[in-house]
Amino acid sequence: MKKSKTIYWEEVLKKNTQPWASSLADAMKQDFEDHINAWPKDPPLDRSEWGHHYFCSDCGVKLKFDMTSPHAHICPECHKTFTGWPYDGAWCKIMHSAIVNNMERAAVLAHISKSDAKYRKYIHDNILFYANNYDKYEIYDRYAGKGKVYPQGLSEAIFVIAIERILRMSADLNIFSESEYNTIAQSFFIPALDLIKPQICYIHNIHAWMQSAVAACANFLDDKNLLKEAIYGEYGWINQLEKGTSEEGIWYEISASYHYYTLEALLSLAWIALENDINLFEHPTLKKMALNYMLLAYPDGRLPAFNDGWFNRNILDKCDIYEQLANFEPSIKPLLSWMYANMNPMPYTHLNSLTNSGTRTTGYSRASLSALIYGPVDLPEAEPPVRKSFLLKDTGIAVLQNDNLRVTLKFTGDGGGHDHNDKNSIEVYAYDQLISYDVGTTGYGIAFTKEWSRSSIAHNMVCINGRPQKRSKASVLNYDGKSVCAQASDAYEGVCLERSILLEESGFKDIYGVRCASESQIDWVFHCKGQVETDLPLVDKEPFTEGNGYDQLFDLKHTYFDGEFTVSFLHEGYRLDMHFEGEKGTEVIIGKCYGADRTDILSFIMLRRKRKETVFSQQTYITKQ
Numbered sequence: 001m002k003k004s005k006t007i008y009w010e011e012v013l014k015k016n017t018q019p020w021a022s023s024l025a026d027a028m029k030q031d032f033e034d035h036i037n038a039w040p041k042d043p044p045l046d047r048s049e050w051g052h053h054y055f056c057s058d059c060g061v062k063l064k065f066d067m068t069s070p071h072a073h074i075c076p077e078c079h080k081t082f083t084g085w086p087y088d089g090a091w092c093k094i095m096h097s098a099i100v101n102n103m104e105r106a107a108v109l110a111h112i113s114k115s116d117a118k119y120r121k122y123i124h125d126n127i128l129f130y131a132n133n134y135d136k137y138e139i140y141d142r143y144a145g146k147g148k149v150y151p152q153g154l155s156e157a158i159f160v161i162a163i164e165r166i167l168r169m170s171a172d173l174n175i176f177s178e179s180e181y182n183t184i185a186q187s188f189f190i191p192a193l194d195l196i197k198p199q200i201c202y203i204h205n206i207h208a209w210m211q212s213a214v215a216a217c218a219n220f221l222d223d224k225n226l227l228k229e230a231i232y233g234e235y236g237w238i239n240q241l242e243k244g245t246s247e248e249g250i251w252y253e254i255s256a257s258y259h260y261y262t263l264e265a266l267l268s269l270a271w272i273a274l275e276n277d278i279n280l281f282e283h284p285t286l287k288k289m290a291l292n293y294m295l296l297a298y299p300d301g302r303l304p305a306f307n308d309g310w311f312n313r314n315i316l317d318k319c320d321i322y323e324q325l326a327n328f329e330p331s332i333k334p335l336l337s338w339m340y341a342n343m344n345p346m347p348y349t350h351l352n353s354l355t356n357s358g359t360r361t362t363g364y365s366r367a368s369l370s371a372l373i374y375g376p377v378d379l380p381e382a383e384p385p386v387r388k389s390f391l392l393k394d395t396g397i398a399v400l401q402n403d404n405l406r407v408t409l410k411f412t413g414d415g416g417g418h419d420h421n422d423k424n425s426i427e428v429y430a431y432d433q434l435i436s437y438d439v440g441t442t443g444y445g446i447a448f449t450k451e452w453s454r455s456s457i458a459h460n461m462v463c464i465n466g467r468p469q470k471r472s473k474a475s476v477l478n479y480d481g482k483s484v485c486a487q488a489s490d491a492y493e494g495v496c497l498e499r500s501i502l503l504e505e506s507g508f509k510d511i512y513g514v515r516c517a518s519e520s521q522i523d524w525v526f527h528c529k530g531q532v533e534t535d536l537p538l539v540d541k542e543p544f545t546e547g548n549g550y551d552q553l554f555d556l557k558h559t560y561f562d563g564e565f566t567v568s569f570l571h572e573g574y575r576l577d578m579h580f581e582g583e584k585g586t587e588v589i590i591g592k593c594y595g596a597d598r599t600d601i602l603s604f605i606m607l608r609r610k611r612k613e614t615v616f617s618q619q620t621y622i623t624k625q
Contacts, residue, residue, distance in 0.1 A: 216272060258309070263321060305441070307415050346365070427460070451547070477498070521609075531570050565588070
């Protein structure tokens with residue numbers, strides 16, 4: 001295999017003289033030893049299963065992975081133990097990822113500690129194991145295409161990309177003989193190519209990863225025509241990027257998780273292209289994709305959990321992506337410095353997306369494999385991102401913000417299978433707290449995601465007749481930096497939804513107009529952290545029995561009230577007062593609901609009216625306590 005043109009080990013060793021990099025090397029050495037002591041065996045040959053099953057069915061949180069415990073899996077919240085299928089299969093999937101991570105560590109450590117042969121041996125033995133045993137893994141067709149070592153085509157593709165990159169990282173170490181390289185080609189890369197390539201048929205994050213896996217195979221097999229097809233073909237890199245993003249460079253699935261996930265796939269292929277003297281890093285849409293989603297980050301760095309987005313993800317978690325881009329886009333370097341200045345040291349990240357956490361912090365925020373392998377040797381002084389109101393018109397997101405408040409209006413188009421179909425929903429951030437938010441998603445394999453996270457009533461919006469919105473488009477009617485109005489005319493059949501938000505110094509005005517072709521049950525809902533306080537004459541209400549999230553609401557109280565009224569949400573650090581204009585026949589319902597999982601409890605208010613047309617008008621004031 002040819003030596004890499006894009007990994008400069010001289011610069012890596014130069015960085016290793018800096019405290020953050022040497023501390024990273026020490027942490028990787030310890031993690032390497034912990035791994036081989038806990039798992040001194042070959043990779044598992046047992047069937048793997050979807051990682052989305054590795055969640056507590058009661059709490060909705062991810063189970064704690066322990067590589068010494070393949071048959072008992074514990075919830076970190078309630079401490080319940082889960083056994084059998086699918087948990088054992090999901091454990092196998094995560095175990096393969098842990099082995100890939102350890103090979104990445106070994107590839108770096110083999111260059112830093114050249115006299116220690118154990119790192120080269122670990123790479124040698126594990127890659128040859130996968131090559132010699134690849135035919136023993138059965139083909140499974142689960143959720144996202146066909147896989148073998150992994151349960152689906154998506155993670156199989158990322159696995160293939162990681163193996164090629166590890167081979168490329170270690171090509172100068174003479175780990176494999178020519179006959180062993182031939183075995184890897186014939187027994188691993190060619191069968192993997194035959195498995196993955198026929199599955200590519202969409203503009204989609206999964207197919208972007210699969211195409212990058214095809215490019216990885218092409219690079220190892222030195223097939224120039226195959227590489228060009230992966231870049232320029234119908235579902236190649238260029239079309240995935242250009243057809244899959246809005247004019248602002250936002251991936252069409254909108255979710256921060258899938259936006260950056262797809263960006264990682266595109267970067268994986270871009271590095272392979274650069275190995276072959278094709279520079280895709282200069283594509284202007286790639287730069288927009290990298291920079292414009294950053295605008296959506298809240299002042300504390302958190303990213304909105306739109307659609308199937310994982311809650312509590314942070315722009316600061318994406319430093320490994322920006323390290324890869326920093327040498328191609330100079331404006332990223334001072335932003336990287338700002339990120340590192342504002343984050344606490346976290347477990348270091350790996351280069352692959354099978355799983356991306358190390359087990360140890362290093363004491364330095366910059367310590368990651370991306371920074372070590374691809375990042376600049378030095379960074380300039382920090383420059384924080386500019387905070388001002390903005391409109392992503394083609395994407396369908398408007399942000400109104402001042403020094404204390406931010407209201408985000410989401411009216412995005414059809415985001416595909418990961419869309420939560422929540423046209424004209426809002427989020428509220430105030431005084432350094434995200435107080436009313438999109439709950440995002442949790443594991444796809446548990447009921448909570450369907451029963452709550454993806455339901456319409458889990459979002460701050462209007463629901464018609466208790467039904468979810470259909471896939472649809474919306475449009476902005478006006479925007480001036482202080483106010484925005486958006487209209488969704490086909491989210492429900494025969495219904496027009498029009499919402500206007502006006503940002504003020506200490507609050508916002510919200511006017512939500514609804515027009516239906518026939519009389520309908522119209523529910524306006526808002527969720528917020530904190531306890532509810534009101535003078536309304538509330539009495540207990542029987543639980544909802546219908547689905548679409550309504551049966552997940554609890555501790556219900558209600559009243560019928562025709563006049564204007566105020567409801568307050570009190571939480572540590574702020575008070576939110578909502579003053580509603582009255583309308584005859586309004587049922588006011590308050591209670592509790594879930595947030596990102598069943599351990600995250602929010603309060604909510606719902607206004608229910610049966611009308612053909614109505615307007616919900618309220619003024620919100622938020623004060624710091």
